Amino acid sequence: GAGVSQSPSNKVTEKGKDVELRCDPISGHTALYWYRQSLGQGLEFLIYFQGNSAPDKSGLPSDRFSAERTGGSVSTLTIQRTQQEDSAVYLCASSFSGTAMSRQYFGPGTRLTVT
Amino acid sequence: GESVGLHLPTLSVQEGDNSIINCAYSNSASDYFIWYKQESGKGPQFIIDIRSNMDKRQGQRVTVLLNKTVKHLSLQIAATQPGDSAVYFCAEKPPGGYQKVTFGTGTKLQVIP
Incomplete structure (x- = not known):
């Protein structure tokens, strides 16, 4: 079956976008x-x-970062006013959750380059 | 908290030798542990897992050992091959159905042909 997919695979953007x-x-x-x-x-x-619960946002590095998950499925990570230090690979993972099935399946990542 | 900005420790092993990768976990109540392998340019992939009611679990060429007394997890790879070269991460999960899995700092394994 299909795994976790991420798009785009690569993104180059200018600082501030x-x-x-x-x-x-x-x-x-x-x-x-x-x-x-x-x-x-x-x-x-x-x-x-996790499901319909409020998300755990404790790892977001600044208020420029936000994420949504619509309908319990697709998720979008938004970075506003990008900075050069935001350049990295952003990985998404999903799991069935529960004690025995907390194994995470990772997508290939999006490589973000801020110029 | 999560590991931020840390450079990965590296383990160099001769091809054919056994590798042992160690991990110290943080929560003594964690009831489930996982090892992941991340090859260059790819997302991490599951290798093996273990529940807290076990102290050893074996897979194909891999063995995970759990020492709850000292909160230590290890991954043993037998007859290490060049294809084993990757970064290895351990992860732990607190008890309860809907708990966040957290990752430790990774270890880079370099296999010397």
């Missing part, structure tokens, strides 16, 4: 995560959606 990154999770997965990964570094948690 807004960008939207899209994530299509696996159908039926109730949990969705966004992470940021800078070159050669670990995963930085950004935001977590």
